[in-house]
Amino acid sequence: MASSDKSAAAQRRVAKEATARTRLIGGLLRRVFGVESLRPGQRQVIDSVLAGRNTLAIMPTGSGKSLCYQIPASILPGATVVVSPLISLMQDQLEKLEEIGIRAAQLNSSLPRAEELEALESIRARSSGIIFCTPERLAMPEFLALLQASQVDLLVIDEAHCISQWGHDFRPAYLGIGAAVAALGRPPVLALTATATGDVVADIGQQLGVADLNVINTGIYRPNLHYQVVQSTNPDEKRAQALERVRSETGVGIVYAATVKAAEEMYALLEAAGESVALYHGKLPAQQRRDSQELFMNGARRVMVATNAFGMGIDKADVRFVLHLQVPANLEAYYQESGRAGRDGQIANCTLLYLQADKRLQQFFLVKHYPEANELRTVYDAACKLAAGGPFAFDALKAELGEAAPAMLQVCLKLLKDGKLLKQNRRLAWQPAAGEPSAAQFERLAGVYADKQERDREALEQMVGYAQSGYCRWKLLLDYFGDETPGFERCCQCDNCLAPPQAAFDPGETFAMPAPPAAGPQIEVGSQVKVAKFDIGTVLSVAGDQVTIAFPENTTKTFMAGFVEPV
Structure with missing residues (x-):
């Protein structure tokens, strides 16, 4: 067959697969989830996940991030593990899934022992398509071993900004997720968040050990x-x-x-x-x-x-x-x-x-207190002592350090691992790397x-x-x-759009910020000033070229400094 014929055949096959996938997703949406159509960005994320790509979805609150893993979880043959920081959110998602006939399990510290055993058995029997857990649970070697014996086809990280040291809600427990990804054989990862700056996006990939994140940003x-x-x-x-x-x-x-x-x-x-x-x-x-x-x-x-x-x-x-x-x-x-x-x-x-x-x-x-060099040295020395008996668990190190343990022991371990002074095996056990630091x-x-x-x-x-x-x-x-x-x-x-700082304006008119006049005398907090078309007011704050002023009758406005004159 000529190369052009092979290319055409491949294109027809891809088109046929895409059409079949669209029908499958559409059927699931209407029949199972009761949704008529996907919102912007959802289909891109779902396609990326089903193609086996590591994906970071940045989507505003309320844009339907849950469907982005629930649809793939309904199609993939193996289990989908969802790491979430909130127990209440897990319970809410679990109840909604069970209402529409999707088997799911949750593992967290709030469960009575009987319910925990039931959940573990459902995972062992591979009867739960979606498994919710906290990052703390994912870091437990026995739970990870259970997942390793299962078929995990997708690992979902909700509120993924928590994994980044540059994120606004950094949580040390999330630092162990990268090791779990490696221990599970690197299944495709879907990270979900409503916000992420460029630094946070790069750091999420680094902390997960994923270099090829497909970033889908639908805008904030x-x-x-x-x-x-x-x-x-x-x-x-x-x-x-x-x-x-x-x-x-x-x-x-x-x-x-x-x-x-x-x-x-x-x-x-x-x-x-x-x-x-x-x-x-x-x-x-x-x-x-x-x-x-x-x-x-x-x-x-x-x-x-x-x-x-x-x-x-x-x-x-x-x-x-x-x-x-x-x-x-x-x-x-x-x-x-x-x-x-x-x-x-x-x-x-x-x-x-x-x-x-x-x-x-x-x-x-x-x-805040972050690890200092001497604390890192203390943790490393304790690790070396424990390693004389072979690879050791996190809890053993915590017990060894006792009251001397730094408040952020997980952060210390991650730093030492990133610095190649400590390493972890597939069971998440620790041991020192070769050489003296x-x-x-x-x-x-x-x-x-x-x-x-x-x-x-x-x-x-x-x-x-x-x-x-x-x-x-x-x-x-x-x-x-x-x-x-x-x-x-x-x-x-x-x-500020409805009442621009330098003058009131009709919202129906086109508005453009004029260039301010040259800066005048120094404006000081607490001083009396005036602005054209406004009464005399008191300066509340000065930030760069912006002055915030309190006027009579509890009116407060911010102006470019060039429009403000001392009284």
């Missing part, structure tokens, strides 16, 4: 989310603003606080004002957290006041507003948390109450997290810049995430 823009920032001059004013906002908003909403104390105070304020409100934070007893979540989810409470412990994976489509009482640590966290509004596609308001002093709170949170090697490895702290500080400054900016809120978010949405200039719905 959600036009139904209307962003605004309300400037506060003091804590009392901010509390009053928060109460007024909650009262004026229709429908259900979430109020985020940066600390447990702030959450409890806001909960008490809203409850005293007669609002239908629930409270959620990490220091509440587990049963109380579950009760609060259930009251909010079933509509028995209109408002949830919470720390960031609440929200990841919460599937409540009709949230009409998200209010932040304090500035978050970075724009990734802010987008993730505010993005829990409007999952039904209807208009929702995302408001940040910005008090300049709140920045100090986040600066306090940034002072130098002091400089430990110093170099510790420097990785010194870099992270600097990045964290820069990320906070960018978050503050967003809060003080006079430009389109969506444009700022798109630029931060490197989302080059074609033709996007402004959303026409955020506070």
Whole structure:
């Protein structure tokens, strides 16, 4: 057969397979999942997974990431393992799958022993098509051995930004997933997240040991989310603003606080004002957290006041507003948390109450303890001692170190592994690599997290810049995430688009930011200033060329410095 005939035959075969796959996926959507059509990006992800490619899907909250693994799991002959950070999300997904006749199992610390044994037996019998587990469970050698004896055709990592040391919600337990991927024979990986900067994308691939990630980014823009920032001059004013906002908003909403104390105070304020409100934070007893979540989810409470412990994976489509009482640590966290509004596609308001002093709170949170060179040396020496008896488990090392164990032992081990000072086998047991490391090697490895702290500080400054900016809120978010949405200039719905800082304008008119006049005298915080077409006001903050001013009647606006004149 001529080469041209072979090529034509191959093309016809590919086309035939694609048509058959489309019919199969369409049938599954309608018959099993009750969905008529896929949303943008979903088919690309599904095709990539079914082609056996390692895939990173960056899709906004509410865009249907679950279907991206549920459809392949219904087609692939082996099991799909889904690694999730939240037990409540696992349970929710499990119940929904069982309602439509898909067998699934979950393994996590909340299960009674009888249910755990039942789940393990279903995996052993290969009767569960989808297996949900926490990253901690995946790191257990006995569980990994069970999966190795099964046929794992796909490993899914939900909330994949947690695996990256540059991500906003870095979780040390996720660091073991790369070793598990290798131990399972490197099945195709599907990593799912709503946000990822370029650095995070690269780091996810590195941490997983996957060099050929097919990145499918559907963009972060959600036009139904209307962003605004309300400037506060003091804590009392901010509390009053928060109460007024909650009262004026229709429908259900979430109020985020940066600390447990702030959450409890806001909960008490809203409850005293007669609002239908629930409270959620990490220091509440587990049963109380579950009760609060259930009251909010079933509509028995209109408002949830919470720390960031609440929200990841919460599937409540009709949230009409998200209010932040304090500035978050970075724009990734802010987008993730505010993005829990409007999952039904209807208009929702995302408001940040910005008090300049709140920045100090986040600066306090940034002072974290990361491994130092001497701690890495301690862990390495303990590993060498244990290795005299052969490869050892993580728990043995933890017991050997006892109270001397660094708070982030998993981070230490991952650093030592990345530095090729320790290695793991297929059973996830550890042992030292050959050779004696130098002091400089430990110093170099510790420097990785010194870099992270600097990045964290820069990320906070960018978050503050967003809060003080006079430009389109969506444009700022798109630029931060490197989302080059074609033709996007402004959303026409955020506070800065509807009331540009330098002058009011008709939203129906074309708006372009004019070049500001040359910079005038030095503007200082607390000084009196004036702006054309506005009254005299008080300077709240100065950030680069942007000045935030409080005017009479609690009006606050941000201007380019060139438009501001001292009084």
